[in-house]
Amino acid sequence: MRLYRLENRVLLERDGTFVTLDEPWDALVNRDDLAGYLRQATGPPAGVNGRPLASIGSQEVWAAGVTYYRSRTARIEESKPSGGGSFYDAVYSAERPELFFKAAAWRVRGPGEPVCIRGDARWSVPEPELALVVNRRGGIVGYTIGNDMSSRDIEGENPLYLPQAKVYDGSCALGPAMLVREEPLPPDTTIALTIVRNGAIAFQGSTTLAQMRRTPEELVQYLYRETSFPYGAVLLTGTGVVPPDDFTLQAGDAIAITIPPIGTLDNVVGAR
Numbered sequence: 001m002r003l004y005r006l007e008n009r010v011l012l013e014r015d016g017t018f019v020t021l022d023e024p025w026d027a028l029v030n031r032d033d034l035a036g037y038l039r040q041a042t043g044p045p046a047g048v049n050g051r052p053l054a055s056i057g058s059q060e061v062w063a064a065g066v067t068y069y070r071s072r073t074a075r076i077e078e079s080k081p082s083g084g085g086s087f088y089d090a091v092y093s094a095e096r097p098e099l100f101f102k103a104a105a106w107r108v109r110g111p112g113e114p115v116c117i118r119g120d121a122r123w124s125v126p127e128p129e130l131a132l133v134v135n136r137r138g139g140i141v142g143y144t145i146g147n148d149m150s151s152r153d154i155e156g157e158n159p160l161y162l163p164q165a166k167v168y169d170g171s172c173a174l175g176p177a178m179l180v181r182e183e184p185l186p187p188d189t190t191i192a193l194t195i196v197r198n199g200a201i202a203f204q205g206s207t208t209l210a211q212m213r214r215t216p217e218e219l220v221q222y223l224y225r226e227t228s229f230p231y232g233a234v235l236l237t238g239t240g241v242v243p244p245d246d247f248t249l250q251a252g253d254a255i256a257i258t259i260p261p262i263g264t265l266d267n268v269v270g271a272r
Contacts, residue, residue, distance in 0.1 A: 001013065001035070001179070001180045002178065002179055002180070002262070002263075003025075003038075003142070003177060003180060004052045004055075004176070004177045005025050005053045005055055005056075006049075006050055009021070010023065010024070010028060011046055012041060013177070014039070017045065018045065019041065019042065019043035019044065019045060019046060020043045020044050021041060021043050025056075026057040026059075026231050029057065029059070029133060029135055029141060029142070030137075030231070031141075034135075034141045034142070035141075035180050035181060035182045051110070052175055052177065053110045053175075054105075054108045054109060054111075054113075054173065054175050055110075055131075055133070055175045055176070055177060055178045055234075056105050056108050056234055057231065058231040059105060059133075059231050060104060060229065061102040061104075061105070061108060061131075061146075061172055061174070061234045061236065062101055062223055062234070062235050063100055063102040063129075063148055063166070063235070063236035064097050064098060064214070064219045064235065064236065064237050064238045065098035065099075065100065066097075066098050066238065067097065067213055067219070067237060067238030068211050068212060068213070068239060068240030096222065097214055097219055099219070099222060099223055100162060100166065101163075101167065102148065102166060102167060102171070102236060103171065103172040107170070107172060108172050108173065108174050109173040109174075109267060110174070111173075111175040111176040111266055112267070113173065114267065114268055115170050115171070115173050115267045115269060116149065116168065116170030116171065116270055117251075118151050118154070118164075118168055121151035121153055121165075122248065123151065123152045123156075123248045124149065124150065124151050124152070124248050125149075125152055125242065125247065125248070125249060126147050126148070126193065126195070126249065126255045126257070127149070127241075128191050128193040128239055129145075129146040129147070129191070129236040129237055129238060129239050130143060130145070130185070130189075130209065130236075130237045131143065131144045131174060131234050131235065131236050132219070132220060132235045132237060133178050133232070133234055134223075134224075134229070134232050134233045134234070135232045136229055136230055136232050138220055138221070138224040140184075140216060141180065141232075142179055142181075143178065143181075143259075143261075144175060144177065144178045144179070145175060145257050145258075145259050145263070145264075146174055146257075147172065147174075147255060147257055147267060148166070148171075148172060149166075149170070150171075151164070151165040170270065172236075173265060173267050174234065174265070175263075175265050176262075176263045176264065176265055177263055179261055179262045186209070187208065187209050188209070188210060189209045189259065189260070190207070190208055190259065191209070191239075191240065191257070191258075191259050192204075192206040192257070192258045192259075193205050193206065193256070193257055194255075194258075195249070195253055195254070195256075196253070196254040197252070197253050198252075202253065203243045203244075205241040205242075205243070207239075207241050208240075212237065212238065216235075216237060219235060219237060220235060223235055249269050251269050251270065251271040252268065252271070254267075254268050255268070255269070
């Protein structure tokens with residue numbers, strides 16, 4: 001089952017048909033037994049008229065870093081000049097994960113909306129990630145796709161610049177829908193990234209959830225240890241797909257992130 005957030009309504013896709021739900025997004029995310037409720041939910045038949053909005057209501061977006069070995073390696077290489085390379089190796093093997101604030105809901109872009117690269121960055125990449133939708137009690141109620149736009153040169157200059165490398169207008173996209181299921185996604189679930197420039201593929205890569213060092217439940221448990229989320233939260237789980245060091249995004253690049261059970265999140269890099 002998938003939930004789509006549209007203007008002034010939420011659509012449920014179930015068994016190939018769409019119905020309109022009366023409840024707002026925030027209430028649905030925090031419902032007890034959301035999957036069970038959606039199996040029984042009724043509403044008028046509907047179609048997806050218009051582009052879905054970002055799969056978020058009033059939630060905050062947080063992110064986990066260095067959860068894949070490929071990300072660890074990339075972070076070590078980018079931060080060597082500043083002497084910070086060992087930080088990323090240490091956090092990869094540590095018990096405590098790296099967690100950081102990524103975006104307020106109003107900064108998040110939806111499917112088809114432009115994402116941004118910083119004007120003061122020289123090396124920018126998208127980071128395709130599985131995003132966990134978590135209710136206020138710390139339960140994972142759904143999954144969506146996240147694009148964690150990142151300025152690798154700014155982060156590499158000094159690890160303390162991480163917020164500037166990660167948090168800015170248009171630095172996060174979510175969608176196209178929230179997948180609701182009672183069982184966790186299987187380890188062989190694929191996350192694929194394609195970047196098209198001037199009609200040609202500029203980069204393509206993929207990974208699977210089996211490559212994650214930490215479990216989604218572990219990441220959520222640390223996030224909720226001493227922090228409350230009255231509306232719930234969205235947690236990006238890290239990336240295992242990193243373009244080569246000589247690649248940087250340009251205005252007009254088309255970014256497609258696909259996780260087959262959820263769909264494809266499409267965005268274009270906007271001009272500044």
